[in-house]
Amino acid sequence: MTLSRKDFQALLIVICFGFWIENLVQGADDYYVYSPVCQMPAVNPFTWDTMSNFHRKTLRHCHNDSDMVTSEFDFETHQYRLHVHEHLAKPIMNRKGNATLECEYQEISRDNSDQKPDNAYNQLRRRPIEQHQFVPNNTDYMITSCYVRDVTKHRELLQQDAISFIEDRLPKEKVKDFVKDESEVHKPSVLIMGLDSTSRINLRRAMPSVYKFVRQPGWFEMQGYNKVGDNTFPNLLAALTGDSEKGVGDYCDVTKPGCLDSLNFIWKRFKKANYTTAFAEDCSSISTFNYLKPGFVKQPTDYYLRPLLFAIEKQFKVTNDFGFAYCVGRHLSFSYVWDFGQQFIDRFLGRSPMFGFLWSNSFTHDYYEGATALDNLLWKYLKSFEESNLFQKSIVILMSDHGHRYNTLRRASTGYFEERMPMMFIYLPPWFRRKYPHLASNLGKNQNRLSSNYDVYMTLQHLLQLDSKSVDEFPDNLRARQCKSCQSLFFELPFNRTCQMAGIEEKWCCCQPTETITNSPHVSTIAEAIVQRMNEHLISHNLSDLCHNFTLDYVEKADRKTILSNGLRPADKNEQVYIIVFETVPKNPIFEATVRWNSRTQRLLHFDVEELSRLTSYKNDANCINRKNAKKYCICKDSLSRPS
Structure with a gap:
């Protein structure tokens, strides 16, 4: 067969185009992001200079005894009950003769009269615990103490513990309306879970069980996610308020009480949309909004764990590991936060739309190998959340603020990317993918586009107006204040996006070879x-x-x-x-x-x-x-x- 000149030219164009596509695909395989203006190379987590000194750590438990006082939520009365497990004290009581067990509690509450309420708490007088007694509906936290009293009336402390409560204070009509509307209009609950200083690269290296969990259908990994600031505060500020640390300085001084309260934290908008909100973070001395800052004057969310953690870190024995508070009393600092999250899910999933923010510093803030000890425990919490049907109804984000910033890992050949590329995984439940296939498709495309914390803020805004067709439909007061060109990850990001367009300063930008x-x-x-x-x-x-x-x-x-x-x-x-x-x-x-x-x-x-x-x-x-x-x-x- 003889080809005409036009046919030959057409064939040549097809062949050349094929070569270009093949090279582009091969190039993309070696990159997280690959475009004419941004080329983020894919990083091998297992290079010799990171693995030669890499050691897996063992999870150390804080106690080996059983809880003498436990709480249980009574679904008929919608109140908590306290149970005293007296049999645990029998051996000690028998040794002391006619001894008795006495358990008491002291209610802990936030001291809203203090100039800096985040750094203060009230502790009420001791009250005896009656077996199976109801916890008053206005009680958020308590410290329990159990003693053995002998015949001489001498008391020996056997166990002290702390309990948090997610009390159900929802009006019955509100619950009824939500359940009725839920069958017609899905209002997605949102749970953000975060680990400090965890890069997407170190997650693969240190937490294989968690990584396997987030590889399941419905999860989307933002592989081009690039941090916007040095440490935790500016990165979470951008994701939760749409502001930068420098930008906030134009409005108020973050070291002064009241400044943080005035910012556009995303949970405020969820609260206005009738969501029930919660916030918990461990290691109170280095908490994101409290380290060298006064924290919040007004309690930021409906349920807020800080008063309890602040109180028990002052009163209980604190054991440090991986640089910070590891055991606080009988429990892991980490577990107080994630047990609080489990309570929040159990209490309100299916009864109210929820917005929750759980953040942990204790294992990963200073030691990148600390994540290895956490892997199986975090996986168990994720499985527990799954069994509670969280992933059937909710949008879930597993994220970090940045990667490791100091010493061994940071100084490896891949350290530049380790620091600047935190993990960012977004889960969409089946109903959401069915109802909004175009949004899920856009999120899939954006996995390998350049994105930032400001885009996450806009994504959270988008969840409250899912019928929006473009970013132009967002009024100015809902835009990220420090990045007006940033947009929801449910809209397709520009293929040729630059760091400047994503609100990422040149210092942090991973786009340039x-x-x-x-x-x-x-x-x-x-x-x-x-x-x-x-x-x-x-x-x-x-x-x-x-x-x-x-x-x-x-x-x-x-x-x-x-x-x-x-x-x-x-x-x-x-x-x-x-x-x-x-x-x-x-x-x-x-x-x-x-x-x-x-x-x-x-x-x-x-x-x-x-x-x-x-x-x-x-x-x-x-x-x-x-x-x-x-x-x-x-x-x-x-x-x-x-x-x-």
């Missing part, structure tokens, strides 16, 4: 200029009396970014973006700076010392100051006489 140039002669000049700027910053912020000046020791690594065709190329061809990892003295902290450098003028451009990353811990270096960002770059003079 890099070239390592550590041995280039001008690298030390750039590093010296960075260190000089750091010292100038100490002086300008009145920190030079407290903090020691820096001297450059050596440059560990230097990368130069390749600016892709995104229209953001600098006007001056001599301007380049560099990522410099360097060590200074004293005390040998290691920093990472993302800077713009003009090789013609030999000057740094737009470098903010507050945005430095510190790759080694500052725990023993910065106790002389309470400014969170400044702790990264302050070596306290009074720390020099102490070992690191």
Whole structure:
């Protein structure tokens, strides 16, 4: 058969197009995101420099005795009952002769009269526990104590514990209306579950059981999810309020009581839509909205665990592991939060639309290997939530704020991506996928598009107006205040999306490929200029009396970014973006700076010392100051006489 010229040209175009598609697909396999303006390389979690020093940890239990006082929800009266398990004390009572068991409780409540109610609580007088007694409907938390009293009236404490209650205070008519409407109009419940400092990469490495769970049908992994800030606060702020840490400063001072209350936390809108809301976070000393901040003046959600955790961390024996409170009394700090979540699900699923936010720091905040000890326990909670039918009715998000930021994992070859790419999994229940197939399809497409915390905020907004056809239908007051171009993940994200469009600053952006140039002669000049700027910053912020000046020791690594065709190329061809990892003295902290450098003028451009990353811990270096960002770059003079 002889081909005409036109046929030959058409065949050639088809062949060339086939090669282009094949190369694109092959390229996409090696990348989380692959577009002309964003190329995030896929990271192997099991590289030698991460696995050579990687050890699985064992879950350590906090007690080996049984609970003497337990609570049970009575579904007929919609109240809790307390049960005293006297048989557990029989052996001790028999040894002491005619001894008796006495159990008491003290109610704990939030002290709303305090200037900083998040850091205060009320503790009422002791009351005896009667067997099978009802818990008053206005009781949220209690501390229980059981004693053995001998014939001399001497009391020996046998066990002390803490119990939280998710009391059912819903009016019967409200429940009846919800059940009636539920058969016609599904109002999706939402549960957000978070682990601090857990990258999508480390989840695969450290938590295979949990990872297998979120690989089931209905789960969508946002593989192009890129953090927007350094630590927990700015990243959760963006996801829950649509604000940035800098942006909030235009409205109020987050270190002053009342500021956080004034922000557009997404649970406020869910509450206005008649949702029942809950918030729980462990490790009260480093809680997201309380570490070096006053927390909330008004209780943020209907059910709020902080008063109990704050009280028992003050009163019970606290055992640290993985850097922070591990056991608080007889239970894991982690378990208080997730048992609270289980109660919330059991109490309201099918009775009211729910919005819940559960956050845990205890295992993963400081030690990336801590996740290995948590794997099976978190899997058990997920299975328990599944047995409670959470996944039949609700949209569930499993997320993190960022990856590991310090030491071993951060300094591995993949550490740059580990830190900047937190896990983000979104689950859509079967009814939602059937009713809104176009939204589920868009979420599927967006798995390999660049996305950010601001998009998550817009997604949560979208769940309260599911009939919206485009982001244009969202009024301005519902947009992410610091990223007006961000949008719900249920709308298809642009294929050629840049970090700027997603509200991600250049320092955190994982889109641009890099070239390592550590041995280039001008690298030390750039590093010296960075260190000089750091010292100038100490002086300008009145920190030079407290903090020691820096001297450059050596440059560990230097990368130069390749600016892709995104229209953001600098006007001056001599301007380049560099990522410099360097060590200074004293005390040998290691920093990472993302800077713009003009090789013609030999000057740094737009470098903010507050945005430095510190790759080694500052725990023993910065106790002389309470400014969170400044702790990264302050070596306290009074720390020099102490070992690191």
